[in-house]
Amino acid sequence: MSALDIFRSAAEAFGLLAAFPLRLLLATIVFIMVSEALMLIPRVGFILKFCVASLLAAQMLVVLRVAAMGEVPKLRILAEAVYLPPSSMLVLFGCALLPFFIGLSYFALTRRADGFRFFFGNVFRTKPPEAKHFLIFKIIMLLGAVPFTYVAPAMVLKGQIGGNALEQGLVAGLLYWPSLLAIMLLSAAFEFMMGRLPAVLPRKVAATLSIPLLVLFMDFLFAFTYTLSIRAFGL
Template sequence: MPDLPAFTHALFASAHLLAAHPGFWLLFVLVFLVLVEGLMFLPRIDFVVKTAVGAVLGAQALLLFATAAAGGAPSLGQLLGVLHWPLGHVLALAGTSLLTFGLGLAFLRWKAGAAAPRFFFGRFGKEKPPAPRDFMVFKWAMYLGGLPWLMLPAVLVLTPQTTALQALATSLALAWAHLPALLLLTGLTVGLEALQPALARVLPKPAALAVSAVLLPVMVLIILAMQYSLGAQWLGLA
C-alpha cells in the first residue's frame, strides 16, 4: 500500500506531538468535549448544532498542533481564534460536516426505517437510539461519505490564505490522491468507536463506562493529531 509509510510516519509524528505536552492535551480534550458535548442538551437541534460547531472548533484545534510542531507551547486561549475565522471558511467546515451528517442519516433511514433518524432530533436522553448495529452503519456511512472533506480542516489551518472554494478543491484532491491512508484513518476511528458497544457486552457496566470514558478523549486526540500530521506531509509543510 503506497500510503502506508506516510500513514505510519503521521502516526509517529502524532504520538510525538501528544507526548510533548501530555498534561495540556488532557486538559484540552476535556475542555473540547465539554464545549461540544454540552450542546447535546439543546432540544431538537442538538446533533445538528454539535456537528457544525464541532467541525469549526476541531479545525481551530489543529492550530494547537501546529504550535506544538513548531516548538511552541499550545494554549487553550488559541481556541478563541475560532471567533476570527473568515465566514467562508466557517461555512465550508460547517456545511461539509452537516452534509456528511445528512448522508449518514439518509443511509440509516434506508437501512433501519423512517423512525431511526428521529433519535437525532428528539430530546437528549428521551428518544431511543438505533440498534447498535444500525448505529455503526450510520457511522460508516457518515465517515465514508465525509472522505472528500476529511482533510479540509488541515488545509484551512495550514494554508490560511486559501479561499474556501480552493480549500474544498484541495481537500478533494488530497482525498483522491491518498485514499488508502484516509481509509486507514477512518477504519481506526470507527474501530475505536466500535470498541465501546463491544465492551458493554463483555464487561460489567461500570467498567465498560469507565473504559469508554477513556476511549473517547483518546480517539479525539488521535484523529485531530493525525489530520494535522497527514495534512502537513501532503501539503509539503512537514
C-alpha cells in the same frame, strides 16, 4: 503517500502529543465537552454539535501547529474559531453536516423512525437507535466524512479560505487516498471496539471506560490528521 509514510506520521503524532501531553489532552477534553453539551439541546442539538465541532476541529489543528513549533499551546486558541472567515465557516459546516445527513439516509431507507426521533428530539426522553443500527449509521457517516479530511488542514496549514480550501482539501484527499483509508479503518475499528465494550464488560464499567478511551482516541486522531496533513501538503 506510502504505507511507510503513514506509519511515520503515526509515530510523529505520538511524538507531538508527548511534547505537551497534558495541554493537548485538555484541549481535546474541551472539544468533546463543548460538542457533547450542544447535543443536549432539544431538536437542533445535533445540528449545532456538528457545526461547532467542525470549527473547533479546525482550531485543534492550530493548537497542534503551535505545539509543533515548540511553543505551549493556549486553550484560548479554540475560542478563536469565531474569527474564521464566514466562507470558511460555511464550508466547514457543509463538510460536517453532509456526512450527518448521508448517515441519516440509512434510517430513511430502512424506515426506522427511531433514528430521526433521537437526532431531532430530546436525548433525555428518546432512546438512541439499537446498537447495531447506530453503528451502521456511524460507519456510513464516517464514509461520508473521510473525503473532507484535508479541508480544515488546507485552511490552517495552507491559509486557504472557503471554496479554495474545499478544492485543495478534496484534491489532497484524492491524491493521498491511502492516508484517508488509514484514518477510516482506524476510526471504524474504534467504533466497533466501543460498540463491543458493553458485550464483554459490565455495563457500568464499559460506560466508565468509554470516556477516557474516547478522549485518548480523539487526542491521537487530531495529531495523526495533523502529521498526515503536513505530508499531504508537502510542508
